[in-house]
Amino acid sequence: MPRQRVTLITLGVADLDRAREFYTAWGWQPYDGPDKGIVFFQMNGAVLGLFGLQDLAKDQGRPGASLGTGAMTLAQNCADDAETDAVFQAALQAGATALKQPEKVFWGGYSGYFADPDGHVWEIATNPFWPLEKDGSLILPAPQG
C-alpha cells in the first residue's frame, strides 16, 4: 500500500445540517450511507466527511479541546479560469465567505480563497503548470531536468 495517501478528510462543524446544506448547495452530492451523525462525500479516490466539532475533539482523544481552522487548507484545481470563477461564485451563492476573490497570482496561476460556514478554508485555482487528469485528479508533472 503506498505510504503517501490521504483517504479521508474530516471537517469539524458546529452545525451538521448547516454544513450539509452548504456543500449540497455548492453542488456536492452526499453519500447515502447508514451513518446519520456524519456526512460523507465521495471524491477523487478519497472521501470528505462532515462531523460535529465536539464529536471530532472527543474522537481525537481531546474532549473539550478548542479546534482551530485555517492552517490546513483544501484546494480544488480547475481546468481554466472560467471554471475557477464558476466554482468560486457557486460557493459564495451557497453561503461561503470570500477571503480573496480569484485573481492572477505571482506564481503564474489564478486563485481565490473562501471560508465555508465553519471557517474551513478552500482555495479554488487554475494552475497552468499542473494539467489535471481526466477524472480531475492531480498527478504532478515529471520534474524538469
Add this chain to the structure above:
Amino acid sequence: MPRQRVTLITLGVADLDRAREFYTAWGWQPYDGPDKGIVFFQMNGAVLGLFGLQDLAKDQGRPGASLGTGAMTLAQNCADDAETDAVFQAALQAGATALKQPEKVFWGGYSGYFADPDGHVWEIATNPFWPLEKDGSLILPAPQG
C-alpha cells in the same frame, strides 16, 4: 470535471525544514520540483503541500491572521490493524505526538490519532467496512438497500 474533488491539501508550518524532515522520516518522498519555498508530496490523485504559516495566511488574503489546527483532520486508512499500528508507530518515531493510541473504536474499526510537529491532526485507521482500492484509494461501497 467532477465537482467533488480535492487536488491539493496545504499544511501551514512554522518551520519548513522541520516539517519536511518529519514527513520524510515518516517515509514520504518529496517531489523534486522547482519551488524551494514549498514542499510537495504526490498522493493518490492529489498532492500534499507544506508551506510557511505566514505565507499561507498572506496567500489567503489574511496577512497576520492566526491560523488554527485540529478542526480539519486527515486520515489514512490502512489494510489491517497491523499496518495501522506500523504507520502510527513510524509517525511517533519521526517526531509526531500521540493523541490517542490506536484502539478498537465504537464504529467497529481500529483507530489512532497523532499530531504532526505543527499540530496538524492525522488519524490512522482500519475500517473493515471500507475496503481500499489496490492503489490505496478509497471508493465508498454502494449503499445497502
